[in-house]
Amino acid sequence: MSDYVVAVDVGGTSMKGGIVTRSGEVAATGRRPTGREGGPAAVVATIRSFVGDLAARGEEILGAGPAAVGIAVPGLVDDATATALYSANLGWRDVPAADFVPLDVPALLGHDVRTGGLAESVLGAGREISDFLFLPIGTGIAGAMIIGGEPYGGTSGWGGEIGHIPVLPGGEACACGQIGCLETYASASAVGRRYSARAASPATAEQVAALTAAGDPVAAEVWDEAVEALSLALATYTLLLDPSAIVLGGGLAEAGSLLSDPLAKRLAERLAFRAAPPLRRAVLGVDAGMLGASLLGWRAAGFPHAGASWSPDVPKTPTVS
Amino acid sequence: MSDYVVAVDVGGTSMKGGIVTRSGEVAATGRRPTGREGGPAAVVATIRSFVGDLAARGEEILGAGPAAVGIAVPGLVDDATATALYSANLGWRDVPAADFVPLDVPALLGHDVRTGGLAESVLGAGREISDFLFLPIGTGIAGAMIIGGEPYGGTSGWGGEIGHIPVLPGGEACACGQIGCLETYASASAVGRRYSARAASPATAEQVAALTAAGDPVAAEVWDEAVEALSLALATYTLLLDPSAIVLGGGLAEAGSLLSDPLAKRLAERLAFRAAPPLRRAVLGVDAGMLGASLLGWRAAGFPHAGASWSPDVPKTPTVS
Incomplete structure (x- = not known):
């Protein structure tokens, strides 16, 4: 039995890979463009x-082929049949896990955000709790609802679309075609875009955060509107799902207490008859998807409890590109 | 082994009981006031x-004592310890299941709405699906989230409070202390109250529905606002939980297509990138809680799969009062 799995986290423009041993050592990592300009078949x-x-590379370092492969992909995933059903971004439809794997080893596919949530659950900020929301706030916003220790994707895999709940129903149009979605106020790209429009000067969310901290009134207004939209979405999530915690990740969470302090305050104010769950920072950062994919790989290899004894630290390791 | 359980569904002002056999026959039913004016100890x-x-009564009809007891109660319930933790309405705190049962038989407690949802799941509108929302719309609004065939109450039993999600965040104050809650627009009592305030003439939700059907403009406006608030809440639920169906129950659902037609249309309009789940009518009506309590009773007696072969029809049976 080989003592490692190959794990790949596929994003829109690039993907991250890792060689992860049964004890959780990341023996190598790598990054490569998806090449989506070439079309879906080329991406596969x-x-x-x-x-x-x-x-x-694993065979070279560790002397044998991998035990299994785990892959996190965007879009819609059918866990039961391990098929990547659809990705708007990458254009594919109905790709079975085997098409991604040029080896005769077991493989599992997972939805990207839910796979990141699995990693935070087993290895990260949700390690000792079983029911929480993992909310990475980046270019877009989607959540992984962890229920009973496992990511829950709903009936058809479309669950967790908290970025598109109508937090301000009479509000701004979202690119998705709906009105007043959380994402159109509070994603990192929305924060940058909304500031740039008002200040007539382009800025990233990171810059808007810095300007807010420095007292810039336009930045502070945009930041406040993002916090307000997030507080509404998190109040709704709390009232429905009653989580133990909310784990904030992604680019916007890099702002630290500039985000979490007003958000915790606003969330508590929105709730009259129950306490707000604590807000936590995700701990695995951009490695969450790859580490979650490695857990899927170990599940495919017949070790469903892999990860329980791992250290959540991701060592600095050699790169395959 | 006795062949029946005692099932009780405790409401704010009255409670409903039943004697339910292992094959699902309701051998007797009864109703009795809770007597909450006497205080929590008297209610217990x-x-x-x-x-x-x-x-x-069971012993009289069926020749032996019950195999077990199942009880549905309002408020907060700890399933793990079978304790009724708290009810604002009935005033109790930390009442163990055994305090409700004057017999030496196993007993299980459940949350009232979730126990009704369990009944709709096993016996009713959700019989062949495993993930749905049971939404009884009555004096108040709370939902039972059915996930993997079982009601999910969240980390602390406070889940499913869809009646208090902020659907219109700049809107009206809710009696709960929050702003813009679904319940303040769309519960049966809200519909009656809001019409009465505008028309300066008292009416129940049932009367507002009749007036709406007859073309009364004030009633139609109030009804439309209830539908709008519901469509926002159900869009949010759909985007987060991705249910197979939404099962509408309670007094407001008695309006049938006057509610479900515009609600289905408005819900579909709110969703741009995914289909809306179908809306269904609950089928167990006011018996859902008692029937769910009987399923809990059979679980307590060691028959976790009771109900799978039952007929969902509730026969007319003699009454114990």
Whole structure:
């Protein structure tokens, strides 16, 4: 039995891979563009060759092929059949896990955000709790609802779309075609875009955060509106799902207490008859998806409890590109 | 082994009891006031004596004492310890299941709405699906989230409070102390209250529905606002939980297509990138809680799969009062 799995986290423009041992050591990592400009078939081929290269690197370092492969992908995933059903971003439809794997080993696919949530649950900020929301706030906003220790994707895999709940129903149009979605106020791109429009000067969310901290009134207004929209979404999530905690991740959470302090205050104010759950920072950062994919790999290899004894620290390791 | 359980559904002002056999026959039913004006200890004693009287009636009809007891109660319930933790309405705190039962038989407690949802799941509108929302719309609004075939109450039993999510955050104050809650627009009492305030003439929700159907403009406006608030809450639920269906119950659902037609239309309009789940009518009506309590009773007796072969029809049966 090989003592490692190949794990790949596929994003819109690039993907991150890792070779992860049964004790949780990340023996190598790598990054590669998805090449989505080449179309869906080329993306599948690129992932397949990345998996093959990671396996070759594993054989070189560890003396054997991988025990299994775990892959996190965006879009819609059918966990039961391990099929990547659909991705708006990458254009594919109905790709079975085997198409991503040029080796005769078991493989599991997972939804990207839910796979990150699985990693935070087993290895990260949710390690000792079983019911929480993992909310990465980046270019977009989607959540992983962890219920009974496992990510829950709903009936058809479309669950967790907290970025598109109508927090301000008479508000701004979202790119998705709906009105007043959380994402259109509070994603990192929305914060940058909304500031740039008002200040007539382009800025990233990180810059808006810095300007807010420095007292810039336009930045503070945009930041406040993002916090307000987030507080409404989190009040709704709390009243419905009654989580133990809310784990904030992604680019916007890098702002630390500039985000979490007013958000915790606003959330508590929105709730009259129950306490607010604590807000926590995600701990795995951009590695959450790859580490979650490694947990899927170990599940595919027949070790469903892999991760329980791992250290959540991700060591600095050699890179395969 | 006795072949029946005693089931009691405790409401704010009255409670409903039943004697339910292992094959799902309702051999007797009864109703009794909770007597909440006497204080929490008196309510517990009243429930206890109702359970005793139902057991005596069972012995009379079926020749033996009950196998177990199942009780649905309002407020906060700890499933793990079978304790009624708190009810604002009935005033109790930390009442163990055994205090409700004057017999030496196993007993289980459940939250009232979730126990009704369990009944709709096993016997009713959700019989062949495993993930849905049971939404009884009555004096108040709370939901039972059915996940993987079982009601999910969240980390601390406070889940499902869809009646208090902020659907219109700049809107009206709710009696709960929050702003813009679904319940303040769309419960049966809210519909009656809001019409009465505008028309300066008192009316129940049932009367407002009739007036709306007859073309009364004030009633139609109030009704439309209730539908709008519901469509926002159900869009949010759908985007987060991705249910197979939404099962509408309670007094307001009695309006049938006057509610469900515009609600289905408005819900579909709120969703841009995914389909709306179908709306269904609950089928167990006011018996849902008692039937769910009987399923809890059979679980307490060691038959966790009771109900799978039952007929969902509730026969007309003799009454214990």
